[in-house]
Amino acid sequence: MEDENTADTMDFGLFSIGSFTDVYGPDLDEFGDDEFDSILANVTSSEITESALAEQITCAPTMPKEKEIIGVGNLNTDTRDAKEKTSGKSQGRFAAIDEADLDSIFLDGRPKSTLRTTHWGVKIFQQWLTHHEISSNFEALPKEQLASHLRHFYAELRTTEGKYYSKSSFVGIRSAIHRHLRSPPFERNINILQDIAFHSANNVFLGMLRKIKTLGLDNAQHHEPISQADLAKIRNSLSVDTPLQLQRKVWFDLTLGFGRRGNENQRDLTIHSFAVESDDVGMEF
Known part of the structure; x- marks a missing residue:
């Protein structure tokens, strides 16, 4: 993974009926596998429409509500209470959220593609640091020292074949390092894109972008369209x-x-x- 952002693909063989509920809404989640199979069996090829499927759902046997299951009570409530008791979290209107939970909320909200790109860009910078016999743990470095390393890194950055990166990849690597520093658990209050301490490093970065443009590497390389x-x-x-x-x-x-x-x-x-x-x-x- 060096130069292009490859779009995700899905092979037809990976599809399953289970994801059918994603298209037709949460109503199907109330039924078990047997009931769901009977619904699909009663809908012919010409009747697979929203209204037909809804009619089959309406006619399907009603599952007992959680409170009607003898000896069990409210399953959701019991399960939640058990989890809260074992984890030490408070019950009631407001949940008790610790720092680890907050970090998880932030990271889980990011697309997986962004996380992969961030990991890729940071790994390249760490490899450069190791190549120069510098500790790859750059997250706690003072601004000035980090800016000095980035200044040289931007100028020396090449692909594994020794070629220049495209403009989009070159920009993406710097953005990846920026996201990494600003994200948990580091959350550095620095901006390598705009802070005055990184002015000299960014001048080198802009100079490299002009060089990349001169070499004709500033145009996005798209995949061939389907014939x-x-x-x-x-x-x-x-x-x-x-x-x-x-x-x-x-x-x-x-x-x-x-x-x-x-x-x-x-x-x-x-x-x-x-x-x-x-x-x-x-x-x-």
């Missing part, structure tokens, strides 16, 4: 005869038409993420 022949083969292989085939077709249409970047956030989509509208001539879209 019309291959696109026709893909479309001819898709159908809506089964729920799994329908899911594959929906996934492909979303990825191709809306640029959802593979499987990065598709599991968060629900039926409420989309709306059907009509244009001026009554055509639905």
Whole structure:
């Protein structure tokens, strides 16, 4: 991983019926595997629509509520109380959150692709420090010393083949180091992008960007588009005869038409993420 940001991909063989509930909403979560299978069995290929599936759900046997299960009580409440007692967290309206929880909330909110890019950029800087027999633990260095290291690092930065990075990768490495320093557990109150202490280092950085532009490496390198022949083969292989085939077709249409970047956030989509509208001539879209 050096030069390009490769879009995430999803092989059709990785799909499972389990992710079907992600598309049709949380209502299906109330049923077990047997009930869910019976719902799908009663919906034919021509009836796989939102209304048909909703009708099958309505006709499905009602599962007992948690409080109606004899001898168990409220499962969610009991489980939560047990966890709170064992962890020492307070009960009631406000939860007791420690520093580790706060750090986890912050990090979990970042896309996995950003975390990977951050790790990649920081690792390159650490390799440069080790190459110069400097401790790779740079997070606690004073501003001036860190700025001096970055000044030389920007000028000497090359790929493993000894070539210059593209503009996007070069910028991404500096941004990765910046995010790393500002994130838990370090949370340094410094800004390597703008602080005056890093002015000289950033001048070198800008000079390297001009050099990269001169070499013609400032243009993004995109993947080749799908040929019309291959696109026709893909479309001819898709159908809506089964729920799994329908899911594959929906996934492909979303990825191709809306640029959802593979499987990065598709599991968060629900039926409420989309709306059907009509244009001026009554055509639905």
